[in-house]
Amino acid sequence: MQSNLEYDLQCSAVKKHFGSVRAVDDVSLDIPKGSFFSILGPSGCGKTTLMRMIAGFESPDSGDIRIKGKSVVATPPNRRNVKMVFQHLALFPMMNVYENIAYGLRCNGVSKSDIRLKVHDVLERISLPDVASREITQLSGGQKQRIAIARCMVLDPDVLLLDEPLGALDLKLREAMKIELKLLQHQFDTTFVYITHDQSEALVMSDNVAIMNEGKFVQTGTPQELYHNPAEAFVAGFVGDNNRWSGKVKTVTNGIITTETKAGLTIKGSARGDVKPDVGGVVSIFVRPEFIAAKVSAKKSGKSNANNNTIDGLVDSILFNGANSRVLVRDKVGELIEADVILTGGTDDLKPNDPVRLDWSPDQTMCFVG
Amino acid sequence: MRATDIKRLSLYLLFAPFALWILLLILLPHAGMMYISLREKVAPRVYEFGFENYINFFNEPIYWNTLIRTGSMSLLVTFLALLLGFPIAYYIAKIAGNRSRGALFLMCLIPLWVSDLIRAFGWILLLRETGVISSSLQWVGLIGTPIEFLYNDAAVIMGLVYTVILFMIVPLVSTLDGMDKSLIEAGYNLGGNGPTVLRRIIIPYAMPGIVAGCIVVFMLTAGSYLTPILLGGKNSSWFTEQIYDQFITRYNWESGAAFGFLLLAFTSIAVWLGLKLSGQTLNSTVADT
Amino acid sequence: MASANSNKAFLTGYRVYVFAFFVFMAAPLVAAGSFAFNDSLFPSLPWQGFTFDWFFNDTEPKLGMFHDRRLLRGLYYSFVIATCVSILSVFVGTCNSFLFVRCQFPGKDFFYILMVLPLVIPGVILGISILLLASSLANGLEETLSLELEFLRPGIILVVLGQFSFITTITSLVIIARLRKFDDSMEEAAFNLGASRVRVLRTITLPFLFPAMAAAGIVAFLVSFENFNTTLFLVGSEAPLTITMYDRMVKVGSTPVLNAVSFFLMVGSALLALISVLVQRDAPKT
Numbered sequence: 001m002q003s004n005l006e007y008d009l010q011c012s013a014v015k016k017h018f019g020s021v022r023a024v025d026d027v028s029l030d031i032p033k034g035s036f037f038s039i040l041g042p043s044g045c046g047k048t049t050l051m052r053m054i055a056g057f058e059s060p061d062s063g064d065i066r067i068k069g070k071s072v073v074a075t076p077p078n079r080r081n082v083k084m085v086f087q088h089l090a091l092f093p094m095m096n097v098y099e100n101i102a103y104g105l106r107c108n109g110v111s112k113s114d115i116r117l118k119v120h121d122v123l124e125r126i127s128l129p130d131v132a133s134r135e136i137t138q139l140s141g142g143q144k145q146r147i148a149i150a151r152c153m154v155l156d157p158d159v160l161l162l163d164e165p166l167g168a169l170d171l172k173l174r175e176a177m178k179i180e181l182k183l184l185q186h187q188f189d190t191t192f193v194y195i196t197h198d199q200s201e202a203l204v205m206s207d208n209v210a211i212m213n214e215g216k217f218v219q220t221g222t223p224q225e226l227y228h229n230p231a232e233a234f235v236a237g238f239v240g241d242n243n244r245w246s247g248k249v250k251t252v253t254n255g256i257i258t259t260e261t262k263a264g265l266t267i268k269g270s271a272r273g274d275v276k277p278d279v280g281g282v283v284s285i286f287v288r289p290e291f292i293a294a295k296v297s298a299k300k301s302g303k304s305n306a307n308n309n310t311i312d313g314l315v316d317s318i319l320f321n322g323a324n325s326r327v328l329v330r331d332k333v334g335e336l337i338e339a340d341v342i343l344t345g346g347t348d349d350l351k352p353n354d355p356v357r358l359d360w361s362p363d364q365t366m367c368f369v370g
Numbered sequence: 371m372r373a374t375d376i377k378r379l380s381l382y383l384l385f386a387p388f389a390l391w392i393l394l395l396i397l398l399p400h401a402g403m404m405y406i407s408l409r410e411k412v413a414p415r416v417y418e419f420g421f422e423n424y425i426n427f428f429n430e431p432i433y434w435n436t437l438i439r440t441g442s443m444s445l446l447v448t449f450l451a452l453l454l455g456f457p458i459a460y461y462i463a464k465i466a467g468n469r470s471r472g473a474l475f476l477m478c479l480i481p482l483w484v485s486d487l488i489r490a491f492g493w494i495l496l497l498r499e500t501g502v503i504s505s506s507l508q509w510v511g512l513i514g515t516p517i518e519f520l521y522n523d524a525a526v527i528m529g530l531v532y533t534v535i536l537f538m539i540v541p542l543v544s545t546l547d548g549m550d551k552s553l554i555e556a557g558y559n560l561g562g563n564g565p566t567v568l569r570r571i572i573i574p575y576a577m578p579g580i581v582a583g584c585i586v587v588f589m590l591t592a593g594s595y596l597t598p599i600l601l602g603g604k605n606s607s608w609f610t611e612q613i614y615d616q617f618i619t620r621y622n623w624e625s626g627a628a629f630g631f632l633l634l635a636f637t638s639i640a641v642w643l644g645l646k647l648s649g650q651t652l653n654s655t656v657a658d659t
Numbered sequence: 660m661a662s663a664n665s666n667k668a669f670l671t672g673y674r675v676y677v678f679a680f681f682v683f684m685a686a687p688l689v690a691a692g693s694f695a696f697n698d699s700l701f702p703s704l705p706w707q708g709f710t711f712d713w714f715f716n717d718t719e720p721k722l723g724m725f726h727d728r729r730l731l732r733g734l735y736y737s738f739v740i741a742t743c744v745s746i747l748s749v750f751v752g753t754c755n756s757f758l759f760v761r762c763q764f765p766g767k768d769f770f771y772i773l774m775v776l777p778l779v780i781p782g783v784i785l786g787i788s789i790l791l792l793a794s795s796l797a798n799g800l801e802e803t804l805s806l807e808l809e810f811l812r813p814g815i816i817l818v819v820l821g822q823f824s825f826i827t828t829i830t831s832l833v834i835i836a837r838l839r840k841f842d843d844s845m846e847e848a849a850f851n852l853g854a855s856r857v858r859v860l861r862t863i864t865l866p867f868l869f870p871a872m873a874a875a876g877i878v879a880f881l882v883s884f885e886n887f888n889t890t891l892f893l894v895g896s897e898a899p900l901t902i903t904m905y906d907r908m909v910k911v912g913s914t915p916v917l918n919a920v921s922f923f924l925m926v927g928s929a930l931l932a933l934i935s936v937l938v939q940r941d942a943p944k945t
Binding site for chain 3: 376380381383384385387388391392395396397398399400402403406454457458461465474476477478479480481483484485486487488489490491492493494495496500502532585586589590592593594595596600610613614617618623626627630633634637641
Binding site for chain 3: 055056057076077078079082083084086087088090092093094103104107108151152155
């Protein structure tokens with residue numbers, strides 16, 4: 001890989017082992033200037049180790065890490081222009097907000113008057129101009145978050161690393177902070193590398209997301225690509241909600257695969273991933289709830305495509321959640337299938353024990369070998 | 371790598387003061403004491419290796435009687451401290467309101483900040499023939515002539531319990547503090563009565579604290595010097611007194627060292643037994659409180 | 660209801676017991692302190708009237724403590740000893756805390772037990788073992804090299820070492836407990852912001868540890884000040900206050916001047932204890 005100034009951060013073939021555990025195994029990435037990049041993976045997948053290597057708290061066994069084209073593997077953490085927002089923020093409790101933000105500037109030997117100017121400027125930019133003299137304990141969760149980011153941004157870093165900083169917040173605040181983080185990234189126009197195990201955080205905020213599992217990058221792409229065109233069963237299962245079956249391939253015609261599940265359902269789907277399934281092979285089948293239409297069986301109104309999957313069943317229960325409401329439908333073999341529905345509160349709404357027909361296209365049925 | 375060099379260097383630098391402290395002030399002195407206790411004086415300034423000092427100890431009933439007496443009285447003091455201290459610790463940790471809890475805990479700690487000597491002195495003023503209790507009783511008219519409350523075993527035991535009880539209460543409070551109140555409520559809710567809840571839930575939970583408190587209290591009592599002497603008088607026959615006697619009065623360092631070692635061995639065995647019987651470790655109890 | 664009534668009676672009885680217990684805890688201290696103000700030659704009833712003579716009077720037979728040369732000297736030596744012990748033991752305790760919390764080395768558990776050990780060795784034994792070693796060393800050096808090393812003879816240095824030997828365990832435990840609560844990512848954050856190793860220690864870690872170090876220092880000071888058992892064997896001609904008081908008590912018998920000293924020490928200790936509580940309360944939580 002060549003070093004390129006277009007990229008703020010590049011990793012090439014980075015490896016790190018702890019004993020026999022391969023924490024990070026041959027990871028390469030290129031993050032373009034000014035983008036919001038997320039690394040998404042289950043806990044223990046090595047994403048924190050990767051981030052600590054980028055920050056310099058761990059050194060890779062092999063491979064290279066470049067920031068703005070320059071290798072930083074031999075640079076100690078306090079000399080890298082990569083700043084990090086820690087999981088629990090790590091704001092210094094013995095200092096007030098002003099001193100927290102000024103800390104890095106003082107370390108760099110910036111003059112007192114410049115420090116004052118820069119601290120107030122950055123507080124202005126995170127729209128907390130009046131908190132300079134507050135103690136850390138007097139801040140709310142969201143304010144602490146912003147101070148932790150300001151403390152890094154005041155140093156004008158090449159890359160800002162964020163290690164699941166929203167994990168400790170409650171749900172409402174987390175939703176608000178997602179949007180705010182995205183706006184802050186636009187405002188500072190700095191490359192953000194965001195680590196999380198929460199897919200919705202990654203999908204909402206990122207320009208690009210890398211899915212990481214067992215030390216490797218499984219797939220890298222835009223959120224839409226990952227959601228609609230997962231490269232592997234792991235990605236399909238990890239990103240977004242799914243109805244999931246395991247089935248045997250009966251026939252393959254015109255790109256449509258007909259499979260039979262263990263319980264005896266016949267499902268038509270389309271092959272995804274690099275390996276095409278053969279007749280008789282085993283596939284994992286994924287269907288997202290929003291692609292399944294659930295209609296009351298009596299009304300045969302909608303014209304359904306002849307190729308579509310249709311399954312009759314009874315409504316088992318209604319999972320009301322406003323715009324994200326779902327029904328659980330028990331099919332004839334006794335399995336539960338989730339489907340999105342719109343519940344208006346009127347009399348037409350589905351009720352438990354209503355007979356329904358589920359209907360979805362084979363294009364939306366993702367089949368992966370294995 | 372440079373980072374590992376720095377790590378190693380800082381390990382050595384940090385280990386040095388620890389090693390100097392433990393080696394020069396704890397291990398070497400005790401090894402020396404052991405060595406001296408195994409010396410026999412055969413002529414002035416001529417010594418031989420042997421167990422004479424220890425044999426002397428076992429041949430002289432006064433000596434080993436004193437040790438046994440010290441040991442059994444220390445056990446009694448430990449037991450009394452536990453019995454009296456547990457309700458207090460429980461009250462502080464679980465019953466007292468938030469505000470009074472801190473105050474009560476501090477009050478328990480007050481004697482810690484006051485020297486043994488002053489505490490014993492206070493008791494002397496209270497208990498002696500011309501002391502506060504005797505003269506108050508006379509003034510009320512309950513007794514006709516002054517009574518000496520000092521210089522008996524009861525006074526020694528009471529004084530010792532007084533001196534050490536806070537070392538029982540402090541670890542108990544800290545373990546009981548960690549116990550969720552709902553554990554007790556669940557115990558009652560599931561049909562237990564007071565004694566069963568105490569026996570089945572509270573005491574097992576507080577066990578590390580109980581063991582830690584008992585160890586510290588036992589060691590402090592067995593090794594105490596001032597309280598038995600001041601409250602028990604010259605006849606209190608406490609083992610530390612024998613050690614002092616051998617060292618300072620008789621200037622017999624060899625046998626003094628042997629006595630010291632015997633006290634150490636005796637208390638260590640007692641503590642070891644206590645740990646074995648309760649299934650705890652030294653680390654899990656003493657270190658955590 | 661009967662059970663509610665018996666419960667109430669039980670609780671009342673419990674409260675009475677707790678109250679009685681605290682009376683028991685306070686009684687000797689009150690007795691030791693209050694007779695300092697009795698205008699009598701003996702610290703006993705009846706009450707002869709209030710006086711400050713036992714503090715400030717400058718003539719026999721009611722020589723006040725602030726005019727009693729030997730007591731004042733004892734106070735001075737105690738102060739010197741306690742200061743040395745607390746500085747030394749806080750220093751070594753801080754080193755120990757980093758050693759046991761931050762470093763990995765073989766035999767760590769064993770060394771930790773060694774560190775806790777001095778706390779459970781009777782003070783008398785600590786005293787005599789150090790005395791024996793120092794004296795043997797001094798005698799040996801004198802005989803073989805005719806070297807006279809004064810500091811190995813009973814005196815202030817041995818007293819300081821003797822007290823230091825077990826007080827260091829206390830300070831170590833206090834500081835270790837605090838360092839265990841330290842969030843390591845705070846140091847990493849400081850590195851990340853560009854601080855050097857020394858700067859991180861100076862601006863982040865030590866300020867975080869400071870409340871524990873101060874509290875440990877105060878505890879060390881107080882424990883040293885009131886220590887008797889270990890000191891007794893190591894003391895030379897420069898007797899600290901507890902030894903002087905004990906001598907006075909045994910040789911002269913109790914006089915109210917001892918009550919005055921007791922009162923003075925209790926108030927001093929209470930103030931220091933208060934400071935240590937306040938220092939720890941202000942400690943920032945993490």
